Amino acid sequence: MTTFAARRQDLGTIRFAYSPAWETTHAARMFIDPRSRPYHRSWHAAVAAEAARLNLTPLLAVNPVRGNVPDFLTPPPDVPAPRFADQLARIRATPPGQVAEELARCRATLTGKAAAEAVDAMLADPAGARDLLADQLQAVWDRLVAPFWPRIRDVLDADLAYRSRQLAGAGLRQVLEALDGRITWGEDGTVTVGDGIDQLVELRGRGLVLMPSAYIWPAVVAVTDEPWQPTIVYPARGIGRLWRPAGAPPDALVRLLGRTRAQLLAGLDRPASTSGLAALHGLSPSGTSRHLIALRDAGLITGTRHGHEIRYARTRLGADLARAAAGSSH
Numbered sequence: 001m002t003t004f005a006a007r008r009q010d011l012g013t014i015r016f017a018y019s020p021a022w023e024t025t026h027a028a029r030m031f032i033d034p035r036s037r038p039y040h041r042s043w044h045a046a047v048a049a050e051a052a053r054l055n056l057t058p059l060l061a062v063n064p065v066r067g068n069v070p071d072f073l074t075p076p077p078d079v080p081a082p083r084f085a086d087q088l089a090r091i092r093a094t095p096p097g098q099v100a101e102e103l104a105r106c107r108a109t110l111t112g113k114a115a116a117e118a119v120d121a122m123l124a125d126p127a128g129a130r131d132l133l134a135d136q137l138q139a140v141w142d143r144l145v146a147p148f149w150p151r152i153r154d155v156l157d158a159d160l161a162y163r164s165r166q167l168a169g170a171g172l173r174q175v176l177e178a179l180d181g182r183i184t185w186g187e188d189g190t191v192t193v194g195d196g197i198d199q200l201v202e203l204r205g206r207g208l209v210l211m212p213s214a215y216i217w218p219a220v221v222a223v224t225d226e227p228w229q230p231t232i233v234y235p236a237r238g239i240g241r242l243w244r245p246a247g248a249p250p251d252a253l254v255r256l257l258g259r260t261r262a263q264l265l266a267g268l269d270r271p272a273s274t275s276g277l278a279a280l281h282g283l284s285p286s287g288t289s290r291h292l293i294a295l296r297d298a299g300l301i302t303g304t305r306h307g308h309e310i311r312y313a314r315t316r317l318g319a320d321l322a323r324a325a326a327g328s329s330h
């Protein structure tokens with residue numbers, strides 16, 4: 001197990017963030033690791049044929065189920081919600097020497113002949129390998145992840161918001177131990193992650209990043225190698241509902257608001273963005289925005305800016321109305 005030894009100053013610099021590059025890398029891994037598919041079967045079925053056409057052999061060779069994955073493929077998030085394009089630019093700017101060093105560490109942990117030969121070829125041209133792997137990550141993002149990103153991002157954003165509220169109300173120990181049963185807080189200021197790796201990591205004022213992931217389940221991961229700030233990656237709250245289709249709104253709500261607005265209000269059982277709601281309900285973003293503005297103006301929902309988007313949530317009136325309408329349909 002990995003044990004993080006924290007000092008007092010570390011406890012004040014714990015932050016939450018997520019990483020589109022991490023999600024993209026681990027989404028690709030799902031095609032060689034069936035353990036992580038239970039929550040993502042519908043997504044996997046929808047993109048499997050497209051993934052096969054991409055020929056991801058090089059990317060999968062350096063992304064083993066068990067072994068060392070080069071850190072340059074998942075640059076540490078420097079803001080809570082980085083853009084994939086910005087992270088990809090950092091990947092493409094990785095010095096060839098760092099690429100070679102990390103590929104060599106990966107190669108030392110590989111047991112399969114095909115993957116080992118693929119990495120040996122990359123080690124002969126680290127700069128070319130970096131560019132090839134970046135191109136493959138771009139393809140995975142464009143074809144397999146980006147079409148679904150609004151829904152994935154809404155789950156990650158909701159997790160960050162929930163943990164931040166929990167931190168303010170219940171304190172750090174409760175937050176850490178609620179992330180995953182394999183994460184524990186010690187009275188001596190240590191944070192332990194049951195990841196099967198025996199190591200002690202002194203934080204030394206570097207703080208700790210807590211990073212939800214939609215694709216990491218069933219694992220929990222401690223990231224300790226530089227340039228990463230010490231990080232714990234855990235399964236995001238709500239992934240069980242990520243691919244669940246939108247249910248039909250109550251008839252009473254449809255009669256009152258119209259079908260589309262009733263769908264949107266009924267679907268806001270957790271905060272969501274315009275693009276996430278549009279993807280969930282199969283609507284255009286512009287049409288979704290108009291309906292959300294109408295619901296907001298009626299006092300049924302409220303919108304809060306989050307980065308470049310507005311996240312919507314029910315007001316108490318909206319929640320009461322949705323609950324009453326659902327009750328009347330039974």
